[in-house]
Amino acid sequence: MSANNMIDVVVTQVVEVNELVKRFHFSRPDGLALPAFSGGSHIIVEMSDGEHVRKSPYSLMSSPLDTSDYQISIRRDDEGRGGSLYMHREVRPGMSMRISAPANLFPINNRSTKHLMIAGGIGITPFIAQTAQLLATGGDFELHYGARTTELASYVDELRASIGRRLHAYIGENIDFDDLLSRQPAGTHLYVCGPEPMIELVLAKAAENGWPKGHIHFEHFAKAPPGEPFTAYLSKSNKSIQVGKDQSLLEAMEEAGVDAPYLCRGGACGQCETTVVEAEGKILHGDYWLDDEEKAAGNKIMPCVSRFCGSNLVIER
Amino acid sequence: MGMAPTSTVFRDETFRDDFTFKNSPETVLRAPFPFDQDEYMYSVNMELHEAGEKGTAFEKPFDVDEHYVAEMRDRALVLEEDPMRCQSLPHMTLAGWDTLELLMENLSESYPEWFVLTRDGNNWHWINRPLDIDQKFVFGDESTLPYGPMEYITRQVQGDFAILDERDDNLWMDAGMVTTQADWSLDFDIGMNFMEWHAPVPLAHEKGIFKRALKYLMSIQQGNPARRLNWTMTVNPRLDTSPENYHQWGVENTQVTADNVADKLFLRIELQTLWRLPRSNAILFPIRCYLLSMRDISTVPKWAKRFHRVLKTLPPQLSEYKGLDNYRQTAVDYLLQFDDGGETTLGTAPE
Ligand code: FES
Numbered sequence: 001m002s003a004n005n006m007i008d009v010v011v012t013q014v015v016e017v018n019e020l021v022k023r024f025h026f027s028r029p030d031g032l033a034l035p036a037f038s039g040g041s042h043i044i045v046e047m048s049d050g051e052h053v054r055k056s057p058y059s060l061m062s063s064p065l066d067t068s069d070y071q072i073s074i075r076r077d078d079e080g081r082g083g084s085l086y087m088h089r090e091v092r093p094g095m096s097m098r099i100s101a102p103a104n105l106f107p108i109n110n111r112s113t114k115h116l117m118i119a120g121g122i123g124i125t126p127f128i129a130q131t132a133q134l135l136a137t138g139g140d141f142e143l144h145y146g147a148r149t150t151e152l153a154s155y156v157d158e159l160r161a162s163i164g165r166r167l168h169a170y171i172g173e174n175i176d177f178d179d180l181l182s183r184q185p186a187g188t189h190l191y192v193c194g195p196e197p198m199i200e201l202v203l204a205k206a207a208e209n210g211w212p213k214g215h216i217h218f219e220h221f222a223k224a225p226p227g228e229p230f231t232a233y234l235s236k237s238n239k240s241i242q243v244g245k246d247q248s249l250l251e252a253m254e255e256a257g258v259d260a261p262y263l264c265r266g267g268a269c270g271q272c273e274t275t276v277v278e279a280e281g282k283i284l285h286g287d288y289w290l291d292d293e294e295k296a297a298g299n300k301i302m303p304c305v306s307r308f309c310g311s312n313l314v315i316e317r
Numbered sequence: 318m319g320m321a322p323t324s325t326v327f328r329d330e331t332f333r334d335d336f337t338f339k340n341s342p343e344t345v346l347r348a349p350f351p352f353d354q355d356e357y358m359y360s361v362n363m364e365l366h367e368a369g370e371k372g373t374a375f376e377k378p379f380d381v382d383e384h385y386v387a388e389m390r391d392r393a394l395v396l397e398e399d400p401m402r403c404q405s406l407p408h409m410t411l412a413g414w415d416t417l418e419l420l421m422e423n424l425s426e427s428y429p430e431w432f433v434l435t436r437d438g439n440n441w442h443w444i445n446r447p448l449d450i451d452q453k454f455v456f457g458d459e460s461t462l463p464y465g466p467m468e469y470i471t472r473q474v475q476g477d478f479a480i481l482d483e484r485d486d487n488l489w490m491d492a493g494m495v496t497t498q499a500d501w502s503l504d505f506d507i508g509m510n511f512m513e514w515h516a517p518v519p520l521a522h523e524k525g526i527f528k529r530a531l532k533y534l535m536s537i538q539q540g541n542p543a544r545r546l547n548w549t550m551t552v553n554p555r556l557d558t559s560p561e562n563y564h565q566w567g568v569e570n571t572q573v574t575a576d577n578v579a580d581k582l583f584l585r586i587e588l589q590t591l592w593r594l595p596r597s598n599a600i601l602f603p604i605r606c607y608l609l610s611m612r613d614i615s616t617v618p619k620w621a622k623r624f625h626r627v628l629k630t631l632p633p634q635l636s637e638y639k640g641l642d643n644y645r646q647t648a649v650d651y652l653l654q655f656d657d658g659g660e661t662t663l664g665t666a667p668e
């Protein structure tokens with residue numbers, strides 16, 4: 001099922017947080033409240049950049065208790081497909097845009113007694129919303145936040161003001177995950193968001209320390225990478241489509257008027273999974289959904305992030 | 318055929334004892350008839366729950382019809398006898414507030430002449446004219462309502478409600494208001510996950526249907542509700558056919574005869590919808606029940622033909638699972654007189 005729950009919004013503020021990060025505020029043009037949401041939710045932001053429409057997911061960082069506006073923070077990525085560059089360069093206060101209703105693939109487990117949160121860099125954003133929610137509901141939590149430099153430790157001051165000693169900031173320092181993960185009370189849930197190597201390290205350490213799988217939550221949006229253009233044939237719609245270098249296969253299907261399912265647009269949720277009917281060439285898997293075996297077998301592709309290099313690709317859509 | 322809500326009169330009727338429940342002809346025609354072809358196949362058949370045509374049960378997100386007041390009275394009776402029909406595990410209170418908000422918003426938007434919601438920050442004012450309720454309360458503060466938020470609002474909305482918590486890649490039935498169920502028990506299923514509470518359905522498990530259904534359910538997004546129809550049959554217009562009360566209704570299964578089948582036997586249609594709740598990230602699963610007597614069905618030529626064929630060709634395992642074996646043949650024999658063997662048009666509309 002693809003989303004038809006897009007919302008018209010106006011950009012009310014663009015704030016330069018530091019040299020790499022900008023924060024964007026959205027409100028409804030009629031001034032009414034936006035939909036309520038839970039901490040950890042993301043929205044999809046639709047960007048009409050020239051002739052192409054790009055849609056990218058960003059975590060909501062504003063408090064779930066205040067739905068008069070939504071806030072997201074975007075780190076500029078000079079190597080990416082241009083979504084973040086578009087947001088940084090083109091988006092100004094007063095602009096009309098479209099966003100999706102929030103969806104949560106990184107929710108707080110409402111039954112757990114303690115929440116241990118680990119953030120790296122811009123991965124701090126979902127935790128800003130979650131800690132606001134937990135402050136209101138009285139949940140027990142600790143937030144451990146690593147950043148390379150003081151300038152890049154976005155929102156450290158704001159968090160210190162809101163959550164006080166529950167914030168543990170590590171600026172240019174390593175977090176001792178072994179120590180942290182080994183001294184948590186039973187029943188604690190672990191949440192990780194940040195760059196991929198950090199997530200992998202934390203997951204490995206959690207496994208070593210005997211954490212039950214159901215208590216570990218992580219979110220990492222794969223970025224749809226740019227790449228060589230390619231052609232795909234959609235067997236059910238009977239259409240041949242061109243995927244441009246700065247476009248994802250999913251976006252190219254949408255541009256061709258094909259209704260393709262998605263939820264996260266970041267290779268994590270599994271919704272866009274599509275059967276590969278024929279492939280002469282190599283599928284460039286970029287997702288976290290398929291396991292290594294499935295990736296090697298090559299019968300499935302996740303069009304939100306994965307690409308293709310070869311002479312012939314037929315997918316069932 | 319369209320029925321303006323303002324013309325609806327709430328019927329004074331019962332779903333027990335003397336069973337005075339009755340559908341008006343308009344209510345028969347707006348029922349969500351579940352069969353779109355002459356043969357029935359079990360499938361998950363979900364679709365987006367979008368606003369449907371005027372004069373159908375899909376016209377509004379939550380359908381309120383002529384049985385509203387009587388159904389709410391029946392619910393209150395069930396709860397009086399058995400308070401465990403409404404349960405909410407401690408972590409589900411937030412989902413209860415989400416449910417209250419969703420239902421109050423939708424009802425007041427769909428039926429402004431009956432329901433009015435006024436909000437000033439967290440100070441809410443709710444008016445329900447058909448049930449004569451005027452309640453001021455503080456959103457989020459349980460002490461300002463006579464019941465918990467889920468119980469409070471679901472005592473005022475037709476249909477059963479389950480709330481599913483999403484965690485560990487599964488859905489858990491952790492709260493619900495269940496007084497009009499077709500032979501399942503909240504008390505038994507509470508705290509179970511999706512695979513556990515669906516385990517008894519035959520033919521479905523091996524096809525991987527539930528795995529796909531679970532994946533679909535978890536993809537339900539805010540603002541994009543989904544729906545499906547299910548069905549079974551019930552003897553007498555009894556809403557509360559719970560396992561807890563089997564001793565009361567079980568014996569009725571053998572009382573259907575050629576003489577009484579037209580008014581004693583009912584097609585029981587369940588309109589199930591699925592809603593992602595915003596703050597709790599839980600899924601609200603309302604199950605709205607529509608009852609059509611065999612006589613009601615016989616007034617719609619296409620439906621009478623089709624239901625005759627569906628019942629006749631139903632696989633024995635499904636007939637047994639749905640508990641139809643005692644009276645299926647009697648119903649088939651009755652419906653035969655309305656089936657001239659001619660073709661039926663596709664789709665579920667009356668014609
Ligand atoms: S949309 Fe979530 S994996 Fe592709």
